[in-house]
Amino acid sequence: MSGLVDLRSDTVTRPTPGMRAAIAAAEVGDDVYGEDPTVCALEEEVAAHFGREAAVFVPSGLMATQVLLRVLTRPGTELVCESDAHVVAYEVGAAAINAQVQTRTLDGDRGRLDADRVRAALRPASFPYTEVAAISVEETTNRGGGAVHGLDRLRALRALADERGVALHGDGARLFNALVATGEPAGEVGATFTAFSVCLSKGLGAPVGSLAVGDAAAIEEARLWRRRFGGAMRQAGILAAAGRYALANHIERLAEDHANARAIAHRVADACPGSVEPATVTTNIVYVDTSPRSAAEVVDELRVEGVLVGAMGPNLLRLVTHLDVDAAGCRRAADLVVAACRG
Ligand SMILES: Cc1ncc(COP(=O)(O)O)c(C=O)c1O
Secondary structure, eight states: OTTOEEOSOTTOOOOOHHHHHHHHTOOOOOGGGTOOHHHHHHHHHHHHHTTOSEEEEESOHHHHHHHHHHHHOOTTOEEEEETTOHHHHTSTTHIIIIIOOEEEEEOOBTTBOOHHHHHHHOOOSSTTSOOEEEEEEESSOTTTTSOOOHHHHHHHHHHHHHHHTOEEEEEETTHHHHHHHHOOOHHHHHHHOSEEEEESSSTTOOSSOEEEEEOHHHHHHHHHHHHHTTOOOSSTHHHHHHHHHHHHHSSTTHHHHHHHHHHHHHHHHHHSTTSOOGGGOOSSEEEEEOTTSOHHHHHHHHHHTTEEOEEEETTEEEEEOOTTSOHHHHHHHHHHHHHHHHO
16 A cells, blocks of 8 residues: 555564665675675674674574573573563563573563562572573563663663673663664673574664674574574575664664654643653664554554554554654654544
């Protein structure tokens, strides 16, 4: 449908003409032999961006998390994470199957963990208590509305992880959004995690791909797990070229997505007080309380007008801004949400 405004997720973007040209021109080789120059270049660029030793290209954010959990934990240990974290909400039990960990979920603040709360909840590190292997944090938080932990919280969590001798895992599906929102240095944020992922296929607009990032030994092991999970690819430079293009061209522009999300939040909050708190919208995700209207009904009404948004709960809508929807499209979506919530 022409003029469609799709704000269900930042994963719905399509490659731009520039990105398609980069894909078409990509030099490729067999990456299982380590011979794809474009994949190697992408891995080196991402590791260098965060001041870390190594990175490995994987097909999805989920796989990046799964290979890292295999590296950072052992079967029978515990992964501590927030109650609504992607790893428990949306990975269909993968951590239990692949890493064979049990998850200990703690309620946070908009999906964020706080070191003092985690410290208070951690069980003693002695038999017969279940051993904690890793603490996992999402930066930014998906179900927490794009909230950013930021360097201070992450450093406090790192200090706790060191104190307890456990790993700090970062699900950085939207880490670039966090960095653009805070202006914090990528190297300092990247240094807080034992190992972490970044996604190229969310706000950065690439069609496929994530990277697991960390020290050389961890990433070497992650390569083995990628292979075991069936995620080692052949001429993957076709995909990595899109990722390199995204890194070169689509990071700074995330600020536009954040501005569009704030504008949606202000428009909806002004017309429908209490439905959204604009001060909490700091990146590209906006949650709107449609009460007393059902979110599913609102979704259907907007769809008829060519605007797609997500129903995340009985009265909860989610709008995620990204590079395929401009400010005018976001205004249109906000106006329709207002009309629906009033209706
Ligand atoms: C926070 C977070 N982590 C991980 C993922 C998984 O990424 P993928 O869909 O590429 O597997 C997502 C997907 O939206 C996400 O929001």
